[in-house]
Amino acid sequence: MKTVYVTRRERFNAAHKLWNHDWSDEKNHEVFGKCANPNWHGHNYEIHVTIKGEPAPDTGYCMDLKVLSKILKEHVVEPLDHKNLNLDVPWMKGKMASTEILIIEIWNQIFEPIKKVGCTLHGIRLYETENNYADYFGEE
Amino acid sequence: MKTVYVTRRERFNAAHKLWNHDWSDEKNHEVFGKCANPNWHGHNYEIHVTIKGEPAPDTGYCMDLKVLSKILKEHVVEPLDHKNLNLDVPWMKGKMASTEILIIEIWNQIFEPIKKVGCTLHGIRLYETENNYADYFGEE
């Protein structure tokens, strides 16, 4: 099988903080350092979403990236861009707003919509800064 | 005169919103769109600070960029990184947290410390995203 992996990059700018409500303020500041700033801070997040499949003979596409971009705009950019990850996003409520948790929850948001159009989500890369990023390939 | 311009890049991650307190909520949302999100959003800001001068014969330096970096860490990165530009920064209080106002206020913060070590601030570039940035060269 000639499996090709195609990737679409999208971006969103969001505020967040790292804070565990079961902990004292002191412990939060000790563990999360400046990421626990009570008044939030933020990032230009960059997400790369990879689809796995064989190119269709009539289009040469594994997946039409215009369709993938539309799914990502609806399920990732619209709910996260210019938002507060801790306060404004229903599916992040009560969860740690770390890159690791965010990438898993984004996977959960886009897996079905991508499957519904007949495609297979392979992996996600999520950049928080130019120095820190995460990859996720679903449950192993 | 052999004037050389040397530049140091630093980065900081901050939350902000665009909001004019003299306006109604409606007008703020109308003018600033998603940038007016009440719960904030944020960016990976990137700042490039340029010094103008002649290289000293004994060092070959216009300015030791280790010294410039130290000044920027004290006067820009420390007060802004992992902070809320509207709430946490004394010298941004009561001011619009736009890239334009921020770059002018950063100029005001670093002009004297750079002058005090005998150097001349020439210009600042401030990236809010990969698509939006500002340049400032002082009052003209």
Place this chain on the structure above:
Amino acid sequence: MKTVYVTRRERFNAAHKLWNHDWSDEKNHEVFGKCANPNWHGHNYEIHVTIKGEPAPDTGYCMDLKVLSKILKEHVVEPLDHKNLNLDVPWMKGKMASTEILIIEIWNQIFEPIKKVGCTLHGIRLYETENNYADYFGEE
């Protein structure tokens, strides 16, 4: 005056070739080399458009970059993206499709629309590749 320069980046992908119709095929290939390929080649162009002004006290904006982006989408991206610069663009007809001529013609397309909303175009940077780019600041 506290003049700030704000810049918006946009992108478009286009085909072109360098060809002077007053010259023989031989001379075109000699002068333009592989850029004269009869069946065209293409680029991911990247344009940076810079506006000059004083931030307005009520918005903190020199220019609302959403407005600038809209002007650029209408006057630059829409007519050039996924087009052939030599064949598909009315205002490039009969002109050399070099980066230099293209940047001047883009200036001519956006100067008035930007002026009409009360702003001042300062400069344009146009990247043809990561190694080759041009800047234009209007007639001097």
Place this chain on the structure above:
Amino acid sequence: MKTVYVTRRERFNAAHKLWNHDWSDEKNHEVFGKCANPNWHGHNYEIHVTIKGEPAPDTGYCMDLKVLSKILKEHVVEPLDHKNLNLDVPWMKGKMASTEILIIEIWNQIFEPIKKVGCTLHGIRLYETENNYADYFGEE
């Protein structure tokens, strides 16, 4: 085994369009949108080619990247750079000029030349734009 993967990046600028000759014009425009522009458009393609192997004790190399670069210049850059992917490239004739098909055909062009010098092609990444790219690791 201490397997190291080494990668060489090369670039080429090409024109193409997405067009299925078995379809009506209407269907082509409907499916491929602006990518079906009859007069072509183009891209700055960026290719990353990865070799897999153990470093040789006497050179510390898995593969001399000067040799890999030479193979890529002969088999990828020379035939594709400043060309029309649909018209000028013998081994793309009659095939869809999508990133997916192009990356498979590039694999077919370079697999044997790399094998002939005793090395093993592991994977290819091909960027069409900063937002769209593909990876291919051969038939699975």
Place this chain on the structure above:
Amino acid sequence: MKTVYVTRRERFNAAHKLWNHDWSDEKNHEVFGKCANPNWHGHNYEIHVTIKGEPAPDTGYCMDLKVLSKILKEHVVEPLDHKNLNLDVPWMKGKMASTEILIIEIWNQIFEPIKKVGCTLHGIRLYETENNYADYFGEE
């Protein structure tokens, strides 16, 4: 298992040359070309270190990247930055200073310190230039 891969980028600037002491000068220059320049040359190296694990429920972290950064600064940046890879680095003595050997030796330096804090090193990417880089995932 919800395995997430998190990556930290660090940078160091070093001098090196490629030279096999068992060979004649002629053979060294023939094999390594300009990389064998007797008076050295150098690079801005960029290293990406990837950790594999499940996010902890109380922090949302696979690994605190501040801890990873500290390990990398101690075991990679401190010994390599502004150094000569052939002369100044005890654990590179007598080894070829190729990207391939360097990435294996860096793995050996950081595997245990990362294990000691309860985390699992997954892979390393090491950029020598924007065109040449290596990946290593340990012995296979």
Place this chain on the structure above:
Amino acid sequence: MKTVYVTRRERFNAAHKLWNHDWSDEKNHEVFGKCANPNWHGHNYEIHVTIKGEPAPDTGYCMDLKVLSKILKEHVVEPLDHKNLNLDVPWMKGKMASTEILIIEIWNQIFEPIKKVGCTLHGIRLYETENNYADYFGEE
């Protein structure tokens, strides 16, 4: 006059150290810190050279960037790439190998060759790292 500025980027990898032979070892280490490492360190330098002129009517070029690239390869890349800036470069002998001095000396090397083909050098930008760079526009 429709003045356009066109820029060509080139790259070279070199070793250097900052060291003033009129000073004691102690003073050199005190002033230059890790940049004074006796066994050298190195960088991937990136140079952007800008030409100023009016596009010629028959070519649309201010300057053929193939010609500029050839001049830069002969006068900058060839003498500096994979070299030691302090030891291997005749026109850097006895001079501080700082970015500031290097950019001035590169200006001196390329000004005449560019003038000889009828073009005007406007400016040079020289990146030492992604965080440190210099600009030079000739004697003012």
